[in-house]
Amino acid sequence: MRVRSSRSSAFLTLHLILTALIPALFLTGTVTANPQSHGSTRAAGARGSLYFPLRHGYKWTYVVKSPISQTTTTWQVEVLSPPPSATPVSGYYPLRGYFRMDETRAVRATPFGTVVEQGPEGERKLWYELDAQVGESWTMHVAPPLPSCEDGAVLTMTARDERVSVPAGDFSRVLRVDRLASQCADAGIVSEWFAPGVGLIRREEQTIAGPVISELVSAELGNDVWPASTYTTALHLSRAQFFNDLMPPVDPDTLAHVRGTFVMANRAAEVPTEFVFSGCKSLTLEIQNAEGTIVRKIEVDDGGCCECDSLVTVDLSKEPLRLAFDFVLVDTEGKPLPDGFYSLTAVLNSQDPPALRPAARARIEVASAH
Numbered sequence: 001m002r003v004r005s006s007r008s009s010a011f012l013t014l015h016l017i018l019t020a021l022i023p024a025l026f027l028t029g030t031v032t033a034n035p036q037s038h039g040s041t042r043a044a045g046a047r048g049s050l051y052f053p054l055r056h057g058y059k060w061t062y063v064v065k066s067p068i069s070q071t072t073t074t075w076q077v078e079v080l081s082p083p084p085s086a087t088p089v090s091g092y093y094p095l096r097g098y099f100r101m102d103e104t105r106a107v108r109a110t111p112f113g114t115v116v117e118q119g120p121e122g123e124r125k126l127w128y129e130l131d132a133q134v135g136e137s138w139t140m141h142v143a144p145p146l147p148s149c150e151d152g153a154v155l156t157m158t159a160r161d162e163r164v165s166v167p168a169g170d171f172s173r174v175l176r177v178d179r180l181a182s183q184c185a186d187a188g189i190v191s192e193w194f195a196p197g198v199g200l201i202r203r204e205e206q207t208i209a210g211p212v213i214s215e216l217v218s219a220e221l222g223n224d225v226w227p228a229s230t231y232t233t234a235l236h237l238s239r240a241q242f243f244n245d246l247m248p249p250v251d252p253d254t255l256a257h258v259r260g261t262f263v264m265a266n267r268a269a270e271v272p273t274e275f276v277f278s279g280c281k282s283l284t285l286e287i288q289n290a291e292g293t294i295v296r297k298i299e300v301d302d303g304g305c306c307e308c309d310s311l312v313t314v315d316l317s318k319e320p321l322r323l324a325f326d327f328v329l330v331d332t333e334g335k336p337l338p339d340g341f342y343s344l345t346a347v348l349n350s351q352d353p354p355a356l357r358p359a360a361r362a363r364i365e366v367a368s369a370h
Contacts, residue, residue, distance in 0.1 A: 049109035051130045051194040054093045056081045058221050062214040075101055080292040092118050099147040119143040132157040149188025154181040164193050166202055166215040168226040171195035230273045231316055234263045235346050235360035242329050244336050244368040256329040262346040264358055265320035273316040275350040280304030282349040283323050290341050296332050300325040337366045
């Protein structure tokens, strides 16, 4: 076993210095391929490492499989947008859910394959050396709060050219990273697989109850979406900026209204694409603030019989699906939203598993006069 820790330290410092000097154009790599072909490696706009792309708004959803449990669960990893008042840290992105669903970590990936986390004192914690050759090893360090088994684990690059199939698609040139040693003898992450232009697509963990496998079911990386779909979605709003007059006395009837339409259409008219609903066609609208906190959820339907047991089928090859909505821009307590930027996400309430339901997102801004 060749341990790479001493070499990693020197090269990590050199990498970070060089990264600051490299023009921004070089930091962005693009790889194009047919997303429906075996071994798709699209990475339009991927920032940082090709195998660990980071950009605000990127999201990955994984399904968890356990040989013992009969239930299916999912977990998400998301790159959040920093709050407008935050002081930007060059190259670091707020990454939520990578080790634990409720944790957000400041992470940076360089074009050289080095992935680091910023610690509480500004120190750099090495996660991955994704440019390592097969057989090379390094030690992972994680900032607090520590995952129980990951800090101090010895990782090794086991393979650089695997083919892996997961629900999100078939991928080639996949990296496999194994744990040679960790703080836990019989628990924690055992192996991880990274696809070019996509990032983590598979993770195997050991638990007291046996092995647990997480596989990528969907990814939203800018304009690139996995798995490749036969349909398109869009969220059309009457405007992107909403104004509230909060000069006293505040009249609730004059608060901003969000009016829009969720539209879903087939990419090819001759391809049957069906979605099934229970009783009525409906959406869940979700508003998140810049910190990623959900400030309100709204249910919208087409006026059908949502309480009925009958099924409603929509075939996009016949006509697009359109669901209109109109709501007052307030939080769950009915209070006007504070000034700032928000994301509005519309998720179709079809009978598909939640992680695979069609969705669309738009960015809005709230401003007011006091």
